[in-house]
Amino acid sequence: MKVVNQLKMEFLSVPENVAFARVAVAAFASQLDFTINDLEEIKVAVSEAVANAIVHGYENSPTGIVRVTVTLMETGAEIRVEDNGKGIADVKKALEPAFSTDPERMGLGFVFIQSFMDRLHVDSSPAGGTRVTMIKTINRGAAAASQGGH
Amino acid sequence: MKVVNQLKMEFLSVPENVAFARVAVAAFASQLDFTINDLEEIKVAVSEAVANAIVHGYENSPTGIVRVTVTLMETGAEIRVEDNGKGIADVKKALEPAFSTDPERMGLGFVFIQSFMDRLHVDSSPAGGTRVTMIKTINRGAAAASQGGH
Amino acid sequence: MVELDLEIRQDTLFVRLEGELDLGVADFLRNTLEGSLNKNPVRHLVLNLSRVSYIDSSCLGVILGRYKRLAREGGRVSLVGLQPHVRRICELSGLLRIMGEYTTEEEAVAKAG
Amino acid sequence: MVELDLEIRQDTLFVRLEGELDLGVADFLRNTLEGSLNKNPVRHLVLNLSRVSYIDSSCLGVILGRYKRLAREGGRVSLVGLQPHVRRICELSGLLRIMGEYTTEEEAVAKAG
Numbered sequence: 001m002k003v004v005n006q007l008k009m010e011f012l013s014v015p016e017n018v019a020f021a022r023v024a025v026a027a028f029a030s031q032l033d034f035t036i037n038d039l040e041e042i043k044v045a046v047s048e049a050v051a052n053a054i055v056h057g058y059e060n061s062p063t064g065i066v067r068v069t070v071t072l073m074e075t076g077a078e079i080r081v082e083d084n085g086k087g088i089a090d091v092k093k094a095l096e097p098a099f100s101t102d103p104e105r106m107g108l109g110f111v112f113i114q115s116f117m118d119r120l121h122v123d124s125s126p127a128g129g130t131r132v133t134m135i136k137t138i139n140r141g142a143a144a145a146s147q148g149g150h
Numbered sequence: 151m152k153v154v155n156q157l158k159m160e161f162l163s164v165p166e167n168v169a170f171a172r173v174a175v176a177a178f179a180s181q182l183d184f185t186i187n188d189l190e191e192i193k194v195a196v197s198e199a200v201a202n203a204i205v206h207g208y209e210n211s212p213t214g215i216v217r218v219t220v221t222l223m224e225t226g227a228e229i230r231v232e233d234n235g236k237g238i239a240d241v242k243k244a245l246e247p248a249f250s251t252d253p254e255r256m257g258l259g260f261v262f263i264q265s266f267m268d269r270l271h272v273d274s275s276p277a278g279g280t281r282v283t284m285i286k287t288i289n290r291g292a293a294a295a296s297q298g299g300h
Numbered sequence: 301m302v303e304l305d306l307e308i309r310q311d312t313l314f315v316r317l318e319g320e321l322d323l324g325v326a327d328f329l330r331n332t333l334e335g336s337l338n339k340n341p342v343r344h345l346v347l348n349l350s351r352v353s354y355i356d357s358s359c360l361g362v363i364l365g366r367y368k369r370l371a372r373e374g375g376r377v378s379l380v381g382l383q384p385h386v387r388r389i390c391e392l393s394g395l396l397r398i399m400g401e402y403t404t405e406e407e408a409v410a411k412a413g
Numbered sequence: 414m415v416e417l418d419l420e421i422r423q424d425t426l427f428v429r430l431e432g433e434l435d436l437g438v439a440d441f442l443r444n445t446l447e448g449s450l451n452k453n454p455v456r457h458l459v460l461n462l463s464r465v466s467y468i469d470s471s472c473l474g475v476i477l478g479r480y481k482r483l484a485r486e487g488g489r490v491s492l493v494g495l496q497p498h499v500r501r502i503c504e505l506s507g508l509l510r511i512m513g514e515y516t517t518e519e520e521a522v523a524k525a526g
C-alpha cells in the first residue's frame with residue numbers, strides 16, 4: 001500500500017476543535033478521489049471519535065492532547081484518533097449499539113463510525129489511553145461515475 | 151498572553167498540501183474574532199510560507215516534513231511554519247522585496263507575509279532548516295464592528 | 301457555531317436552528333432549551349432544522365433528552381425541514397421512529413398539534 | 414484544483430481559469446500555457462480570472478513569465494474579471510502596472526486589441 005500523503009495533527013481537548021478536526025481531515029482527504037458523500041461520512045467518523053476523546057477520554061478537561069493522523073493511500077484513507085485519557089475498560093461492550101457509560105449520551109458514536117467507515121479498530125488500555133483506527137476505501141465505480149460531473 | 155487553543159500539524163512537502171495548510175489554519179484561526187479579511191490574509195501568509203518550505207527548503211523533494219503550529223491567544227494568533235531543509239544563507243537579503251534565489255520566481259512571498267501579518271520573524275541556518283514565525287493580532291474595533299452581522 | 305431563534309405560540313415552543321450541531325454547541329443547546337422549558341409551561345417542541353447542515357450524536361442526545369422530558373407529560377417533539385445528511389443521521393439514530401418529521405412548521409402544527 | 418479553458422481567436426490566446434491558483438497547480442499552468450504558445454503563433458494573451466478565488470506568488474510568477482515571452486515580440490497580456498482578493502494580490506505584486514486590467518473579455522479585446 002503506497003502512501004501518497006500523510007498528515008499528523010495534535011490539538012487541545014476543547015469542544016471547539018471537533019468542528020475543526022472534521023473540516024481539516026475532510027479537506028486533506030479530498031486529495032483522493034472520494035465522492036462528496038464519502039467525505040461527509042469521513043466527517044462524521046472523525047467528529048465522533050474526537051468528541052469521544054474529549055468527553056470520555058479526558059472527561060471534558062480542556063488540557064488533554066488529541067492526536068489525529070491521516071494516511072492517504074491509492075486505495076483509500078486510514079484515519080487514527082488517539083488520546084492519552086482514561087481508556088476503555090471493556091472495548092467489546094463499548095462497541096455495542098446504544099451502550100454508553102454516560103446516561104446523558106446515546107451510545108451512537110461507534111455505531112455511526114461502523115456504518116460510515118469500511119473498517120474500525122479500537123485499541124485501549126486504562127493506563128495508555130485510546131487509539132481508534134478507521135479506514136475508508138475508495139469505491140472505484142462511484143469515483144469513476146462522479147468524474148462525469150467534473 | 152493566555153493560550154486559548156493550540157494546533158500542531160505536520161505533513162509531507164508536496165505542493166497539494168499548500169492548499170490544505172491554508173484552509174486548515176484559517177479554519178482553526180476562525181475560532182478567534184478575526185474578520186473575513188483577516189482570515190484571507192492569514193491564508194496568504196501560511197500559503198507563501200509553506201510554499202517556500204517546499205520549493206526552497208526541500209527544493210521540491212516530496213519527502214520532507216513541514217510543521218505548522220498555530221497558537222491562539224486572546225490578542226491574536228501566532229503561526230509558525232518550520233522545515234528541516236537547506237536553510238537561508240542571508241536572511242536579511244531574503245526578506246528584501248523582489249529578492250529570489252530562483253530566477254523563475256518573483257521574490258514576493260515575504261513581501262506578502264509582511265504586508266498581511268503584524269509581525270514576521272525568520273530563524274534559519276544552513277544546517278537546521280528554517281522557522282518562520284508570524285503574528286496576526288485581532289483588531290478589536292473591526293471585530294466589534296463586524297459583530298453587528300452576527 | 302450555531303444560531304438559535306425561539307418562539308412560543310400557545311402550548312408549543314418553536315426552535316429554529318442554524319449552523320452545525322456538534323459537541324462544541326451541545327451544552328449551549330441543552331442549557332437554552334432547558335432554560336426555556338423551565339420558564340414556559342409548553343407541552344410540545346417543534347425543532348426547525350432546515351438550516352442545520354450537520355448534527356452529531358452529542359446533539360441528538362440533547363434532543364432525545366428534551367423528548368423524554370416532554371413525553372412524560374404527554375408532549376411531542378417534531379422535527380422540521382431535515383436536510384439529506386441530517387435526515388440520514390436522525391434515521392440511523394432511531395429518532396425518526398419516535399418523533400414526527402415534517403416539511404414545514406405549519407405542517408408540524410397541523411398534523412401533530 | 415483548477416480548471417482551464419483555452420480558445421484562440423485571431424492573434425490572441427484566451428485562457429479562462431477556475432479555482433485556486435497556487436503552488437499545487439503552478440507547474441500545470443506553466444506547462445499548459447507554454448505548450449499552447451509553442452503550438453500557436455499568437456501575439457496576445459487574455460487571462461480571464463473571474464472564477465479564480467485565490468492566487469499566490471508562484472502563479473503570479475507563471476503569469477509574469479508568459480508576459481516576458483510575449484512582450485519580447487510586442488505582445489500584450491490582459492487580466493479580466495479580477496475578484497477583490499485576487500485584485501489586491503495582483504496590485505501588490507506590481508503586475509497591474511504592466512498588464513491591462515479589464516472587466517470583460519470584450520473590453521480587453523476592444524481596448525487592448
Ligand SMILES: Nc1ncnc2c1ncn2[C@@H]1O[C@H](COP(=O)(O)OP(=O)(O)O)[C@@H](O)[C@H]1O
Nearest residue numbers: 052053056057094100101105106107108109110
Ligand atoms: N476515547 C475514549 N476514551 C474512553 N472511553 C471511550 C472513548 N471512546 C469511547 N469510549 C467509551 O465507549 C462508550 C461508547 O462510545 P460511543 O458509541 O461513542 O457512545 P457515547 O459517546 O454516546 O457514549 C462510551 O460511553 C465510553 O464509555
Ligand SMILES: Nc1ncnc2c1ncn2[C@@H]1O[C@H](COP(=O)(O)OP(=O)(O)O)[C@@H](O)[C@H]1O
Nearest residue numbers: 202203206207244250251255256257258259260
Ligand atoms: N523555507 C525556506 N528555505 C530556504 N530558503 C528560503 C525559505 N523561504 C525563503 N527562502 C529564501 O528566501 C528567498 C525569498 O523568498 P520569497 O520572498 O518568498 O520569494 P520567492 O519564493 O519568490 O523566491 C527565496 O528565494 C529563498 O532563497
